[in-house]
Amino acid sequence: MPTPILIDCDPGHDDAIAILFAARELDLVGITTVHGNAALPQTTRNALALCTLAGLEVPVVAGAAEPLVGVRSHAPDIHGRSGLDGAVLPEPDRAPLPGHAVDFIIAEAERRKGELVLAGIGPLTNLALALRREPRLASWLKAITIMGGSCTLGNVTPAAEFNVWCDPEAAAIVLGAGVPVWMVGYDLTRRVGFGQADIDRLRGSGRRVATTLADLLQFYLDRQRRVFGLEVAPMHDVCAIVPFVAPELIAHRPTAVVVELRGEHTRGATVCDLRDKRLTGTGGIQDAAPPNVQFATTAETRALIERVLATLLRYP
Amino acid sequence: MTKLLIDCDPGHDDAVAILYAARHAELLGVTTVFGNAPVEATTRNALAVLELAGLGVPVARGFAGPYLGEAPPFAAAAHGASGLDGAELPEPSRAPQGVHAVELIVETARRHRGELVLAVLGAHSNVATALRLEPRLVQWLRAITVMGGSAGPGNVRPVACINVFSDPEAAHVVFSSGARILWLGYETSRTVLLREAELARLAGGGRVARTMAGLLDFYRQSYRRIYGIDGAPVHDAGAILAVLRPDLVRHEAVALEVALAPGPTRGMTVVDRRGIRPGVELPAGRAPRPANVEMAVAIDVPAAVETIVATLLSYP
Secondary structure, eight states: OOOOOEEOOOEEEEEHHHHHHHHHHHHEEEOOOOOOSSSSHHHHHHHHHHHHTTTTTEEEOOSSSSSSSOOOOOOOHHHHHTTTTOOOOOOOOOOOOOOOHHHHHHHHHTTTTTTOOEEESSOOOHHHHHHOTTHHHHOOEEEEEOOOOOOOOSSSSSHHHHHHHHOOHHHHHHHHHHSEEEEEOOHHHTTTTHHHHHHHHHHHOOOHHHHHHHHHHHHHHHHHHHHHSSEEOTTTTTGGGGGGGGGGGGGEEOEEEEEEETTTTTTEEEEEEOOOOOOOOBBTTTOOOOOOOOOOOOOOOOHHHHHHHHHHHHHO | EEEEEEEEEOOHHHHHHHHHHHHHHEEEEEEEOOSSOOOOHHHHHHHHHHHHHTTTOOOOOOOOOOSSOOOOOOOHHHHOTTOOOSOOOOOSSSSSOOSSSHHHHHHHHHHHTOOOOOOOOSSHHHHHHHHHHHTTTTEEEEEEEOOOOOOSSOEEEBBHHHHHOHHHHHHHHHTOOOOOOEOOHHHHTOOOOEEEHHHHHHTTSHHHHHHHHHHHHHHHHHHHHHHHHOOEOOOHHHHHHHHGGGEEEEEEEEEEEEEOOTTTTOOOEEOOOOOOOTTTOOOTTSSSSOOOOOEEEEEEEHHHHHHHHHHTTTTO
């Protein structure tokens, strides 16, 4: 039986790839949406349009439109005004399910106690609200897996990665919830991406879904080039799904991670203790806190991209 | 010949930096500050290292604590209770100068206008105060070379290193001073290691080299115990090499800010490595700032190790 997974996201080009990868490789029980790469109405519409494109019969439920504490922010410089520019997507063939994402997350976790993996690949507002709303949720989940944060290398600011920076308080709640958290940060995902040749392969397949994805990823790669000077379109979000499909492709280490909530230069930074410190009680050298996260340290970049490509090419 | 004044907190790696500078530059002064040990100990250690090598360089004592905040985290775990454990050093035959470190820094810079390079190898308290007391100091200095902070993992804190963490406000003053700054962070400085083979060569050398072998073996054991690193890192000497052997250290201009807010990133050196392309428009607060330091991004480690060992062996 494939692992049941619920994806909370803000599509988003890399979210789109994560959804399509998970839908073929795992038991995707639902998609919940959140503010982030674009405003909530857009990310919700994008999730529905992707399901229509790929023929996925997966429930989609809208969630939080605003962060817990801070001011909402989007990423039109990377994802375009719609949050998913670059291709004409089909008109969604249905509306989101009624109700709030938070209630849907709690209900699905209760129904699959001990089995459900909750993936947070956008700002973590819905996950935090769900953990607060239902204290038993932490014990019902098998794991939380997130794409967010970074070890010292930011994208939205020099120190902070976008998803955590959008709602640092929510991230702090999720990392402190006591659920096993798998975390992959921008320091790693920035290097894991589709190059031009990979996009050309999608297009060259002539398949309907792959061709549309090629249009989307071409837009995304062009923006990554223009803004960050990158030569790959980073597949940030799919790196949070891969450990449950092909665990050999990403190495993790137990790490203590906290979120910086203050600071002119560092709000939203994830402080990852990667010091390799062996001794405790050494005076001025602060001891490492107990690990709360399986932190992704290295990836088999090429093999990972090939694995994802192969899955995408199985769509009609 | 390059004119140097070293502000430091010896410290094993500080001792290597002093001995290297005295052989390859005109070492005009050594000023001391708290850090690896209390300032009484670091001053005594500076005098003892100079005594060992028969060097008559003026020594002036500086600050015992930071501008603000808590007691500094003395690095007894790494350097021992004296700040320089591991070998018998000669009793200093002289006392420090009757002036404060700040005065010696300002006077030396005034006398050697446009020529002096100031090496900051401990907490930044002395140098920051000198910059505030004498606004012309910035113009008088040829450059400042700094070992401290990190663009990766920290040491005394998950993302902060002792030299900057010991007095973050002072470090902010130095980094924002407008002086030409060569910056070496811990993530790079710790790659220059004297291993067992190098220490054996030193042990077969003259009196100075033999003493350094004993000191550095203590330091190597500390690093193995604390961090699982096998070798004595000569952090501070790297900042001297950056000035005297520019052929061995590759630099890139970056914007660096010190995180000052209380919290898990206080004392972090936040380096903008996002790669934002020129002309990209970002909202206020996220736009790249002008570069203020030349960051050491790569060191020719074998050549650096060789010149350090050869220099220590050149002493009687």
